[in-house]
Amino acid sequence: MTYFSVLQAECRLALRRKQDIANSLLFFVVVIMLFPIGVSASPSFLAPASSGIIWCAACLASMLALDGIFREDLSDGSIDQWRINGLMVAFVVLGKVLIRWVTFIVPLLVLVPFCGFALSLPPSLMLDTIFSLLVGTPTLFLLAAIGASVTATLRNGAVLMILIVVPLYLPVLIFSTGYVKASDLGVPGNGQIALLLAFLLVTLVLSPFFCSVSLKASAE
Template sequence: MLRFLIAVIRRDILLAARRRGDWLTAQFFFVMVVSLFPLGIGPEPSMLRSIGPGVVWVAALLATLLSLGRLYAEDHRDGTLEQLMLTPYPHALLGLGKAIAHWIINGIPLLLIAPVLGIQFNLPADALAILVLSLAIGTPILSLLGSIGAALTLGLRGGGALVTLLILPLYVPALIFGAGAVEGAMSGTGSEAHLSLLGAFLLMSLLIAPWVSALALRVSVE
């Protein structure tokens, strides 16, 4: 089962490396959305510092949503998904592998870009560190929950809009805890509580999301 999981992750990463434009679109979107806020609001340091964590987190959330449409679509179109589901391994492993690959392809670049973009909002060094840590815990949640929406809307017309309607409410706790951790670090109240809740949300998503994605895949493929 472990070899099957690694094979799914490796395959998606290799395909993404051959189609760089697909995943680079989400990264450019993330950079553009975050960079536009300082230009529109103005150079007031205190204002930028107060909205910075929320802006970065919202942009990361939207960039993840933008990339979810390709999670299963290409494999479904060429018949690969049906072949993968015929293997003797649990379908939850397929959903987990797809979500991990999605996070590696889309989530890790966000972690690398976020500190540079956070400087635009005059965030101090300790707040930047908490921002990266909160994104490191929170972006896997976005990929895991997003895999459920991508599986439920597989093959449907207008699936991108449906994914947004289905999954966006589930993203709200991650957004609140992630941005709250950075704000707590800046205000001096501490970020441990928010990070702990974010970690618990990640653990719950890791245990539940692959199985729900597997059920949704069965329904969509059949």
């Protein structure tokens, strides 16, 4: 067993579970559609809030995309097999999260222009919104992985996962939407992007470590 074989199997599993990807993307679209239906369909209301709505929907959908990512690994003894074969659990976790992110973000970015149109997102902010999602969503997935590892042994751990992860999402949400707002005002958003990249680097180091500790404790 090698890192490559484990991640190759994860890729095949992710591609076979198209329904899981579709569910998270459908949830993303449904959350966005609730705002024009339930609040107001007026462009004067939706346009200023459109990027924030897209980001809130992306935050919620990312948690759904990672729910149960480690549950089967615990139940079938995969984590013990990784350790027996000398694989670092943290590296495997990082690879699994990266694969889930890629399978989520690619179709999500295809949907963003259509959702932006439904929310009256100004065309001038479309690329800025997409760029902020590219920079910010990896951090969301790494943070969601922590919640998924803590709740991996719970059959109905979605509520606990939300309580753990949502507070961690707030800085990413604030600075991502702040970058889009700065672009709308014609102000450079380099500071917000720098902070998002800093958050990404920190979570890139800490998240696999925390997940590894949690999964090892659950496996014993």
